[in-house]
Amino acid sequence: MRELRFLSALWKANLISAMEFRATFITQSIGMMLNDAVYFIFWVIFFDRFPLVAGWDLQDVLLVYGLVAVAFGVTMYLFGNAQYVGDIISKGQLDYYLSLPRPVLLHLLASRSQVSGVGDVLFGLLTFFFAGSVTLDAFARYLLGAVCSGIIFVAFLVLVQSLAFWLGDIPALNLAATNAIITFAIYPSRLFEAGTRLLLFTLVPALLVGAVPAELVRGFDWGRTGLLVLGTTVFFLLAGGVFHLGLRRYESGSAIQTRS
Amino acid sequence: MRLSKYLAIFRIQLQNNFAYRGNLLAGIISLLIFLWIFIQLWRATYGAMGSATIAGLTLQQTLWYLMLTESIQMSKSRMSRTVSEAVKDGSIAYLLNKPYDFLLYQLSIGMADGLNRFVFNILCGGALMWLLVSPPPDLLGLPMVLVTVLLALALDFCIQALIGLAAFVSEDVTAYDWIVGKLIFIIGGMLIPIDFFPTWLQKIATALPFAYAMYGPARLFVEPSVERFASVLLGQVIWLVVLGLLLALAYRSGVRRLAVNGG
Numbered sequence: 001m002r003e004l005r006f007l008s009a010l011w012k013a014n015l016i017s018a019m020e021f022r023a024t025f026i027t028q029s030i031g032m033m034l035n036d037a038v039y040f041i042f043w044v045i046f047f048d049r050f051p052l053v054a055g056w057d058l059q060d061v062l063l064v065y066g067l068v069a070v071a072f073g074v075t076m077y078l079f080g081n082a083q084y085v086g087d088i089i090s091k092g093q094l095d096y097y098l099s100l101p102r103p104v105l106l107h108l109l110a111s112r113s114q115v116s117g118v119g120d121v122l123f124g125l126l127t128f129f130f131a132g133s134v135t136l137d138a139f140a141r142y143l144l145g146a147v148c149s150g151i152i153f154v155a156f157l158v159l160v161q162s163l164a165f166w167l168g169d170i171p172a173l174n175l176a177a178t179n180a181i182i183t184f185a186i187y188p189s190r191l192f193e194a195g196t197r198l199l200l201f202t203l204v205p206a207l208l209v210g211a212v213p214a215e216l217v218r219g220f221d222w223g224r225t226g227l228l229v230l231g232t233t234v235f236f237l238l239a240g241g242v243f244h245l246g247l248r249r250y251e252s253g254s255a256i257q258t259r260s
Numbered sequence: 261m262r263l264s265k266y267l268a269i270f271r272i273q274l275q276n277n278f279a280y281r282g283n284l285l286a287g288i289i290s291l292l293i294f295l296w297i298f299i300q301l302w303r304a305t306y307g308a309m310g311s312a313t314i315a316g317l318t319l320q321q322t323l324w325y326l327m328l329t330e331s332i333q334m335s336k337s338r339m340s341r342t343v344s345e346a347v348k349d350g351s352i353a354y355l356l357n358k359p360y361d362f363l364l365y366q367l368s369i370g371m372a373d374g375l376n377r378f379v380f381n382i383l384c385g386g387a388l389m390w391l392l393v394s395p396p397p398d399l400l401g402l403p404m405v406l407v408t409v410l411l412a413l414a415l416d417f418c419i420q421a422l423i424g425l426a427a428f429v430s431e432d433v434t435a436y437d438w439i440v441g442k443l444i445f446i447i448g449g450m451l452i453p454i455d456f457f458p459t460w461l462q463k464i465a466t467a468l469p470f471a472y473a474m475y476g477p478a479r480l481f482v483e484p485s486v487e488r489f490a491s492v493l494l495g496q497v498i499w500l501v502v503l504g505l506l507l508a509l510a511y512r513s514g515v516r517r518l519a520v521n522g523g
């Protein structure tokens with residue numbers, strides 16, 4: 001409860017800060033919505049010519065694409081530092097978070113909001129109404145799926161970037177890992193054979209971010225729900241564990257300072 | 261105008277690139293991931309259609325086409341960001357009194373970055389395709405393709421620099437960058453050959469500059485001919501002149517609006 005109050009205070013401060021640049025907030029939000037929409041034209045053209053590929057049609061791709069957009073957008077808005085963890089570790093900038101009596105990882109992740117995430121969320125929510133299965137029940141599953149997907153996405157980024165504790169920052173690896181999880185998540189899952197699917201459930205959990213929650217929206221199933229919740233829990237715990245293990249090796253950058 | 265100094269900048273930047281091997285590696289890994297997914301997607305698509313060719317392209321041609329478009333895409337510089345940052349933080353003002361033209365300086369940097377990445381991308385992407393798909397198309401057409409790729413990178417520079425210069429009038433140009441980027445993905449034929457579009461969309465796509473920055477060189481790569489080369493080259497030169505003029509006008513008008521406070 002205390003952590004939730006702390007998080008909401010951080011998010012409020014981030015929002016107030018974003019509102020200082022209102023024009024940027026609006027253009028980035030609307031721009032990201034348009035950006036997502038223009039990208040989706042690829043699939044419109046594709047399925048116009050090839051109506052069914054690997055058992056998927058346009059509505060299936062729209063559902064998974066929108067769901068990933070919501071998960072990604074929420075992550076980038078609420079935990080906008082997730083993409084910069086490695087950079088912060090390697091520059092010794094964790095000192096600031098370590099010097100305060102708050103959970104280090106949570107504080108670090110929520111200290112930045114990327115306003116373009118709002119556009120992703122709006123686009124994703126809008127697509128739900130065009131992807132079939134428009135019922136209250138399905139919408140609840142959509143939200144559950146997006147939350148799990150977002151948690152796995154953040155956990156994956158934290159896991160990859162925590163390697164910076166041992167290896168130093170590797171922006172190349174971070175970029176490639178982010179590209180991999182997003183790209184694999186938005187393509188029809190049945191394109192991939194068994195061995196690849198196993199990798200996409202474990203090493204790069206793209207199927208847990210895209211296909212599994214999308215299938216859950218199409219129809220409730222205890223197996224899928226269990227798999228999603230289990231995957232979310234495992235990645236959540238793993239990310240926290242690896243980050244705190246790495247924290248023991250952290251070397252201060254002598255950058256303890258307060259911020260106004 | 262002395263071009264030798266810009267060639268020197270180009271050469272130095274080419275050498276600088278080797279100091280940032282991590283970025284190069286990230287680009288190559290991402291490229292290979294995208295290509296691997298494309299191979300799965302298009303194999304399934306051709307399989308579902310049950311035909312050897314779609315819109316005149318075989319599966320192998322489609323995949324080699326996508327290898328080239330992805331290689332070009334992953335080679336481009338984020339010049340819009342560089343230019344817009346220079347405008348926003350005012351550093352453009354410090355460059356105005358230097359003995360070189362700001363835009364030609366950025367062009368030299370961008371072309372060096374692009375060319376360096378393109379060589380590695382096409383080597384690694386080509387190796388993956390050769391391994392998993394088929395031998396490459398007729399390599400006799402390669403010199404013609406390389407000329408069109410160079411002009412494609414120059415064309416992309418003009419588009420990106422125009423977006424960057426929009427920072428003279430707009431607080432934030434990131435959104436324009438995203439949207440134009442995605443237009444190149446789709447209308448430019450990066451993600452799907454324009455031949456697969458409905459006829460009405462093909463007409464629109466081929467009338468725009470984006471197709472000459474992507475589709476033109478890639479289509480020439482999989483089906484090289486002197487006629488196709490001449491047609492792509494002509495389109496590229498026309499759009500380079502048009503966008504180059506627009507860029508020069510935008511730059512002049514932007515610099516006139518520039519207000520430098522202090523020093």
